[in-house]
Amino acid sequence: xxxxxxxxxxxxxxxxxxxxSGWRARITVDVDSVPVQKSFKLETLDxxxxxxxxxxxxxxxxxxxxMKAEARRFETFQEAAERVIDESPNxxxxxxxxxxxxxxxxxxxxxxxxxxxxxxxxxxxxxxAKGGAxxxxxxxxxxxxxxxxxxxxxxxxxxxxxxxxxxxPKGAKVDKRERTVLEDHELAAYLAWVTPDKRExxxxxxxxxxxxxxxxxxxxxxxxLRAWDWSxxxxxxxGAFTVGWVPREKxxxxxxxxxxxxxxxxxxxWWVEQKKPTDGPVFPxxxxxxxxxxxxxGSQARALRRDLVRAFGIHKAEAVTYERxxxxxxILWKWTEARxxxxxxxxxxxxxxxxxxxxxxxxxxxxxxxxxxxNVDLQESMRLSGASSAEAHQRYLKxxxxxxxxxxxxxxxFSMVDAETPEPGNDTERFCSGIVGxxxxxxxxxxxCVKPELYR
Numbered sequence: 001x002x003x004x005x006x007x008x009x010x011x012x013x014x015x016x017x018x019x020x021s022g023w024r025a026r027i028t029v030d031v032d033s034v035p036v037q038k039s040f041k042l043e044t045l046d047x048x049x050x051x052x053x054x055x056x057x058x059x060x061x062x063x064x065x066x067m068k069a070e071a072r073r074f075e076t077f078q079e080a081a082e083r084v085i086d087e088s089p090n091x092x093x094x095x096x097x098x099x100x101x102x103x104x105x106x107x108x109x110x111x112x113x114x115x116x117x118x119x120x121x122x123x124x125x126x127x128x129a130k131g132g133a134x135x136x137x138x139x140x141x142x143x144x145x146x147x148x149x150x151x152x153x154x155x156x157x158x159x160x161x162x163x164x165x166x167x168x169p170k171g172a173k174v175d176k177r178e179r180t181v182l183e184d185h186e187l188a189a190y191l192a193w194v195t196p197d198k199r200e201x202x203x204x205x206x207x208x209x210x211x212x213x214x215x216x217x218x219x220x221x222x223x224x225l226r227a228w229d230w231s232x233x234x235x236x237x238x239g240a241f242t243v244g245w246v247p248r249e250k251x252x253x254x255x256x257x258x259x260x261x262x263x264x265x266x267x268x269x270w271w272v273e274q275k276k277p278t279d280g281p282v283f284p285x286x287x288x289x290x291x292x293x294x295x296x297x298g299s300q301a302r303a304l305r306r307d308l309v310r311a312f313g314i315h316k317a318e319a320v321t322y323e324r325x326x327x328x329x330x331i332l333w334k335w336t337e338a339r340x341x342x343x344x345x346x347x348x349x350x351x352x353x354x355x356x357x358x359x360x361x362x363x364x365x366x367x368x369x370x371x372x373x374x375n376v377d378l379q380e381s382m383r384l385s386g387a388s389s390a391e392a393h394q395r396y397l398k399x400x401x402x403x404x405x406x407x408x409x410x411x412x413x414f415s416m417v418d419a420e421t422p423e424p425g426n427d428t429e430r431f432c433s434g435i436v437g438x439x440x441x442x443x444x445x446x447x448x449c450v451k452p453e454l455y456r
Contacts, residue, residue, distance in 0.1 A: 023050035046155035078109035118165040135172035193311035219367030223249035301359035
């Protein structure tokens with residue numbers, strides 16, 4: 001019988017060697033308590049795959065025959081995905097792996113990669129879309145699966161990448177609702193607010209600084225804010241903050257931008273709060289075992305909207321005094337509804353039929369809209385905001401909440417200021433006499449005249 005340890009408890013070891021037919025593994029196993037060196041054909045030309053198979057073979061197996069079968073066996077999709085994505089240089093690989101674990105592994109995880117067909121992936125995406133996933137979510141999931149199978153195809157493990165045959169389901173929903181944005185006076189009200197709960201002031205101040213940065217300093221995305229480091233600023237002048245580098249998640253290349261005057265004191269205050277660091281994340285993890293490290297994910301959108309509800313006076317704080325276990329008195333702040341939301345506040349803070357609530361990406365949207373409102377040309381706007389394409393940039397400029405003004409040139413060339421209500425018996429003549437414009441008042445009305453009954 002083969003075991004995963006030699007006599008005496010020493011762990012089994014093995015090595016790889018190359019032959020004309022591909023990689024093989026040489027492993028010393030104990031057969032009837034006798035150390036025997038065995039060779040196993042791994043059925044692969046790729047060394048990385050061979051290493052994975054060697055690790056599998058070094059685990060406990062009941063017999064040499066089972067080890068030979070294990071050597072020939074293809075990786076399961078889960079094994080391949082965890083290996084390929086873990087070795088990927090992609091910064092969002094944790095997000096990709098989490099998405100596969102949640103949506104792909106339950107159906108494809110245990111399946112050998114050589115047995116995965118285009119129909120399997122198509123059924124997976126169809127079920128994902130029917131479950132309410134958006135079109136963009138389906139695109140991401142398809143891309144994640146394609147990364148794994150594409151790597152296996154490029155290393156000659158698979159003859160093709162079947163993901164290329166699979167299209168995004170037509171029934172996948174597309175969320176076309178606009179993301180609401182804070183107007184400047186609303187942002188000013190938020191920045192002026194100070195929470196009465198001293199335990200929350202640090203977290204609230206951090207979100208206020210994030211909001212200022214996202215609104216004024218190149219419209220960074222949430223991923224850009226997480227990746228921001230103090231080394232991106234020259235702090236040698238005791239926090240002058242004249243120029244800074246903005247990380248760009250999409251382009252993976254930081255962008256140098258002059259820091260606006262209004263943002264400099266805010267950044268300096270936050271820098272002083274953090275004990276004037278020269279490097280390290282600007283917005284680190286605040287609590288737990290990873291406190292001080294870079295954020296890896298998560299969202300601050302709910303916390304931001306909770307701040308706004310309180311800053312706008314929708315909720316009010318009540319101090320509740322209680323006694324601690326050590327006998328000392330302490331204050332707990334309880335928030336209760338003070339008034340109902342206005343229609344504008346509902347648009348900002350809740351999902352509606354036409355809008356999505358405000359989050360940190362809303363500040364990027366507002367930054368781009370402000371550039372357009374100030375007649376900054378397209379190329380310069382894209383450069384300042386780090387946009388990857390003109391098409392993507394244009395989507396940010398839609399703002400149906402803003403009152404649209406019809407230009408005078410698009411209106412008729414006459415005025416209806418003096419139009420009067422028609423009198424019975426002389427409707428058309430009376431209506432036309434009120435129109436001031438290019439037409440001659442004395443001209444007899446004909447069939448082309450505007451019908452007066454439309455204006456009664």
